[in-house]
Amino acid sequence: MSRPVRLGTPPATIDALEPPKRRGRPRSTGTLHCDRCHGQVAKIRVRWPEGAICGACFTQAVRSFGVCPQCATERLLPGLDASGRCICRDCAGITRPLMDCSNCGAEAERFRGGWCARCVIAADLTTVLKPHDPPDLRIKRLVDTLTDSRRPESIHTWMRGTHARILLDKIGNRELDLTHEAFDALPRSSAVEHLREILEHHRILPAGIDPHLRYFERWLHRRLNELQHHPEIALAIERFATWHHLKRLRAKVGTANMDIACRDARQEITETGKFLLWVYESRGHPAGDFDQSDIDAYLSEGTSTRWHIRNFVSWLSKAHRGPGELYVAPRYARTEPSLGQSRRLEVIRNAIEMDEVALPTRVAALIHLLWATSLSRIVRLRRDSITLGAQGMLISIGSTPTEIPEEIAPLFWQVYAGHNNQQTANTNTEWLFPGRSAGQHIAAPTLQQRFKVLGLDPQSTRNTTLKSLTAQIDVRSLAEMLGYSAETLAKHAEKSGNYWSSYVEAKAAARRTGQPGPHRII
Numbered sequence: 001m002s003r004p005v006r007l008g009t010p011p012a013t014i015d016a017l018e019p020p021k022r023r024g025r026p027r028s029t030g031t032l033h034c035d036r037c038h039g040q041v042a043k044i045r046v047r048w049p050e051g052a053i054c055g056a057c058f059t060q061a062v063r064s065f066g067v068c069p070q071c072a073t074e075r076l077l078p079g080l081d082a083s084g085r086c087i088c089r090d091c092a093g094i095t096r097p098l099m100d101c102s103n104c105g106a107e108a109e110r111f112r113g114g115w116c117a118r119c120v121i122a123a124d125l126t127t128v129l130k131p132h133d134p135p136d137l138r139i140k141r142l143v144d145t146l147t148d149s150r151r152p153e154s155i156h157t158w159m160r161g162t163h164a165r166i167l168l169d170k171i172g173n174r175e176l177d178l179t180h181e182a183f184d185a186l187p188r189s190s191a192v193e194h195l196r197e198i199l200e201h202h203r204i205l206p207a208g209i210d211p212h213l214r215y216f217e218r219w220l221h222r223r224l225n226e227l228q229h230h231p232e233i234a235l236a237i238e239r240f241a242t243w244h245h246l247k248r249l250r251a252k253v254g255t256a257n258m259d260i261a262c263r264d265a266r267q268e269i270t271e272t273g274k275f276l277l278w279v280y281e282s283r284g285h286p287a288g289d290f291d292q293s294d295i296d297a298y299l300s301e302g303t304s305t306r307w308h309i310r311n312f313v314s315w316l317s318k319a320h321r322g323p324g325e326l327y328v329a330p331r332y333a334r335t336e337p338s339l340g341q342s343r344r345l346e347v348i349r350n351a352i353e354m355d356e357v358a359l360p361t362r363v364a365a366l367i368h369l370l371w372a373t374s375l376s377r378i379v380r381l382r383r384d385s386i387t388l389g390a391q392g393m394l395i396s397i398g399s400t401p402t403e404i405p406e407e408i409a410p411l412f413w414q415v416y417a418g419h420n421n422q423q424t425a426n427t428n429t430e431w432l433f434p435g436r437s438a439g440q441h442i443a444a445p446t447l448q449q450r451f452k453v454l455g456l457d458p459q460s461t462r463n464t465t466l467k468s469l470t471a472q473i474d475v476r477s478l479a480e481m482l483g484y485s486a487e488t489l490a491k492h493a494e495k496s497g498n499y500w501s502s503y504v505e506a507k508a509a510a511r512r513t514g515q516p517g518p519h520r521i522i
Contacts, residue, residue: 036061036080049093050080062099062109063151076107117152124159129172138178138204139171145202150427163191180208188218194437201429201439211440212258213249219266223273232287233276236316241269244315257376259443271308292326299328307331338463344369347461350454352408360433360442361450363415366408368451368458371482372465373397375444375458381432386416398483466492 030042035051045058053061061078068077068088076099079092089099089107099107102114111117125147131140149155158164170176176186183196193214199205208214220241227234245265252261275298276287283294295313299306310328317326351357351365367373367381377397385396386404393409394401404412415432431441448458469478470493479486 046096048079048096059109111153111156117156118147121152121156121159122147124156125168128159128165128168134174141202141204142171142178142199145198145204148427161191163189164195167191167195178205180205197438197440210253210258211437212262213253216249216262216265217246220269223269227273230277230280230287233273233280236276236287237269237273240272240312240315241265243319244311245269257380257444259379260376263445267305268308268311271305272312275306275309275312295326295328304331338467339457339460341464341468344461344464344468347454347456351456352411354454357453358450359411359418360415361447362454363411364433364447365451365454365456366411367395367397368456369461369465370405371395371397371402372462372469372484373482374462375447377483379431379433379441379444379447382430383416383432384430385432386412398479398481400477400480402481463492467495470495 028042029040032041032044032054033039033052034041034044034054034057036053036057039054041054041056043055044052045055046053062076064077064086065075066077066086067074068091069085070081070087070091073088075088077086078089078099079087079094081087081091089095099109101108101110101116101119103119104116106116106118108116108118112120115123122143125143129139129143131143146155159168167176171178176182178199180196183192186192193211196205196208197211200207209217224234224238227237245268249258249261249265252258278298279285279290279294280287283290283297285294295309298309307328310330313326313328348366348369351362351369354362364378367378368375381397387394387396387401389401391403392406393404393412395404395412396402429439433442433447434440435442435446451458466484466489469482470489473481475486475489475493478484478489482489
């Protein structure tokens with residue numbers, strides 16, 4: 001594919017975009033001046049050769065590790081040189097003994113009693129979990145896993161939570177066995193599922209049911225309980241969910257984005273319940289006893305979300321009424337959102353240069369902007385999707401790897417080699433864009449929300465990118481690169497004014513892959 005154009009001055013959209021919100025606890029203001037962040041603060045934590053350092057700057061400094069650019073030693077880098085580079089405390093002239101653990105001797109912030117955070121949580125976890133009384137190798141592995149976190153401070157904060165402490169006490173008192181059956185017997189809560197995901201990710205527990213599918217089943221149970229006053233509706237939804245959705249969702253585990261699949265299933269079931277209630281309350285018919293006129297009336301009165309009853313009506317017609325007796329016509333968008341090529345280049349520039357936005361978000365945006373990859377596929381990219389070869393850095397989105405433009409390859413390398421979202425228990429993950437939950441990738445809706453600060457609308461960007469690519473590359477090669485079907489790309493090729501050549505290539509690709517080719521329009 002062609003490399004992005006090197007643009008001139010940054011577009012005005014960069015300044016016009018709303019800056020990302022600062023995460024974490026808001027900083028307090030005061031009358032004292034911090035010589036590092038140059039802010040007005042309420043309290044000065046330490047005084048170093050460079051001047052007064054506030055608490056936030058101190059915390060960031062004592063958690064910065066790397067190779068000192070002056071003495072070339074790998075260690076803690078709390079100081080700054082004249083050019084703003086992080087340097088070690090010897091080169092910075094920092095002599096105050098606030099960064100040596102009195103227990104293990106490591107360079108780190110003294111967290112409690114002169115000990116670093118890692119030593120503190122190791123002692124606390126040993127006290128609570130009692131891995132040697134009686135000896136239990138699984139509990140010992142849990143202690144080691146939590147202690148080895150890249151940010152032990154976050155584990156300490158998590159342990160202080162009421163729900164987490166109750167679970168840890170139960171494990172330490174041997175009241176909670178480390179099995180799926182024991183966790184299933186507990187009251188449902190985010191703390192229970194979070195701990196279960198940690199245990200599964202680190203193979204202390206065997207891999208169980210997919211967490212998204214597990215949440216869907218619990219949601220379905222709650223939904224059916226809400227309809228207990230309408231037993232006929234609850235029965236219809238239970239049958240639809242069991243024989244249509246659950247059967248398909250279980251078959252998709254490991255091969256599809258279960259987050260998206262379960263979200264879609266929940267929406268269809270919710271809309272089906274609304275429809276059956278409408279039939280009962282507005283038309284006076286019991287659940288399941290409606291005809292085509294009821295369907296048409298329901299769709300004509302409401303919003304476009306009502307079309308999500310289509311799968312239910314199709315399933316009901318095939319299972320109980322006979323094929324074709326009830327029908328919901330597919331709904332097509334009246335307009336196709338798109339943006340101009342110049343605007344797309346502006347957003348690409350935003351993704352490259354907006355350093356204040358998290359790097360994984362910018363790299364994910366570049367994948368979407370340059371390869372028109374759907375968000376559901378981006379979030380499921382694994383680290384082995386990026387490889388280094390003789391031609392440079394490659395990314396595998398479809399069946400054929402494609403070259404990453406050398407101008408942006410360093411950004412991709414930083415994400416590939418970095419440890420994003422692995423601050424707590426999601427270490428050694430295979431996902432290129434890990435989520436906050438152990439062993440899980442980032443959710444597509446979360447990624448879409450983060451794209452907003454770059455001025456990126458996924459739907460319009462996808463249409464514009466595909467239109468541009470199909471005008472440059474034949475459909476067969478493009479289908480192998482992007483993972484789209486030949487039929488889909490042929491439609492976009494037609495819109496780009498390259499229909500006939502794309503038609504031939506798409507037909508050849510269809511014969512080779514077994515996919516249906518585009519219909520010839522005279």
